[in-house]
Amino acid sequence: MTTIRRVLSYPALLRPTSDTLLLAVDFLGTLVFAIEGGVAAARGNLDLLGALVLAFVTALGGGIIRDVLIGAIPPNSIRDWRYGAIAFFGAIVAFFMHSLVLEIPASFLTMLDAAGLALFAVAGAEKALNYKIHPFLAILMGGITGVGGGTVRDVLLAQVPTVLRADVYATAALAGAAVVVIGLRLKLPRTPVAICGISVCFLLRMVSVWRHWNLPRLAGH
Amino acid sequence: MTTIRRVLSYPALLRPTSDTLLLAVDFLGTLVFAIEGGVAAARGNLDLLGALVLAFVTALGGGIIRDVLIGAIPPNSIRDWRYGAIAFFGAIVAFFMHSLVLEIPASFLTMLDAAGLALFAVAGAEKALNYKIHPFLAILMGGITGVGGGTVRDVLLAQVPTVLRADVYATAALAGAAVVVIGLRLKLPRTPVAICGISVCFLLRMVSVWRHWNLPRLAGH
């Protein structure tokens, strides 16, 4: 019963503005990540089913890992068929319109990806708090929601995941999640807190791409 | 309580014919996949423990992922020791009788594997429906049950999983699962529906191996 209530109240993250808005943004994040997965499949010379698998994993893997860890089982994307349908739609678009997708400017794709990352991180942290996870771990759950899908995709492609290698990707997700967790713990109103968190993650990610920021590394390597 | 009831009613997939039959076929699928895992370990020059791990993962990984996702926790193979025992038995047989196993004609092994795939896909879809998963996602769960174990095995061996590369393997599993889900939603009787699903998956897989069918790929790659 409480589980059901929690789930129903969850999309209320931005309710004062609009539930439909949040759902739309959430679906948009899923679509963007799914297209990325489908493009990765086309580039790796995988078949259509590989594209569907990679899109599903990239778009929904992070949320599934978070839901299993916080005890929200079955995960959202196994409970609601629309997430999977959107992921598959994105995969098919990316796969068959591969040449078209490649014409989209890279900077626009990076921006869309950063937007998806920001939304997933913020929504993940908020959901973890709803499930009474400790704030410190709720921030981690936000980060996992944002980067988990891409990590599983990279593992399936037998590559060291991006999150372990390069830049400020996961750090941006954690920063956005931290803003939300701190804001909600200070009992600030939800909508501005969520918008702040999304903005922090999005801007941090975009600036780091633009400025080629990296985290400290050991000298001499 | 309801969980217990669900679990008890689950092996009833083919009850009109025989419970013992289903359990035997389920165990046979586990054994076949375990032998495959053990053979993979012997080929990769792993030690005996590696063979046990790979056999367990190959035979039971798909069902464990499905059970975690649909909320059937602890998963079947953690609840019932016989699954693990069969997996280990298969590993030991494959490991110590490696030269003997290699003498079995490849076509017979492919047939056994297709049979295991078909059964796991059908049983997985049926179990997901029992847990009130949406039909679209129940088909996916059937596919995951069939191919999940082999995928985790390939990830552990640091290889791109077969499911992402080649042929109609996962597609056959999804087709068999779809037959079951559609049949049960149309309230058709269980036994013929299950037999139909198993046959569709099995035949699709065998014919695709025989005819070297592949899914569409992007031209120019």
Add this chain to the structure above:
Amino acid sequence: MTTIRRVLSYPALLRPTSDTLLLAVDFLGTLVFAIEGGVAAARGNLDLLGALVLAFVTALGGGIIRDVLIGAIPPNSIRDWRYGAIAFFGAIVAFFMHSLVLEIPASFLTMLDAAGLALFAVAGAEKALNYKIHPFLAILMGGITGVGGGTVRDVLLAQVPTVLRADVYATAALAGAAVVVIGLRLKLPRTPVAICGISVCFLLRMVSVWRHWNLPRLAGH
């Protein structure tokens, strides 16, 4: 309610001696494995976030997999922030004091690692029994607790996990877990049983390193 009770009673493994002792040893195991993860990140030329991720995964991955499989959700390390904090502390120490950590004699690190393995295996098997898992599978759960984190770390680094390749690592974990499970099933007192299990795993591991023991492999490979 029962879940809460189980969790509260869990750290009582060695209660007759001291709860604080067990918790300290558990945290020590987490710290040792986290340092290993951080060192692996520094060696792989990963950035600081990569070190945090690898440390978290190495130190807590095994326990998380076990908890999900036995139904202890959310897992311990998502429920109690101190595990994550210790893992991150270990990562930061290993990362920034890399040259210092490398001066610690390898034999001392191996000993610490064997101690962590022994404790995790014993604690994992005991927890699985508390959750009414079949003894045979409880031994497996002990093994997974000990080696699961390192396995996920190796997968993320796109390497074949150590557990599949070399020596008596996982076997020692399973042996220690088996001692605990058999001892508790025979209703022997907890503290000596736990100490026995830890000793068996620790000694088996140390002797196998010292003597270069390996499990049987197929001749001619």
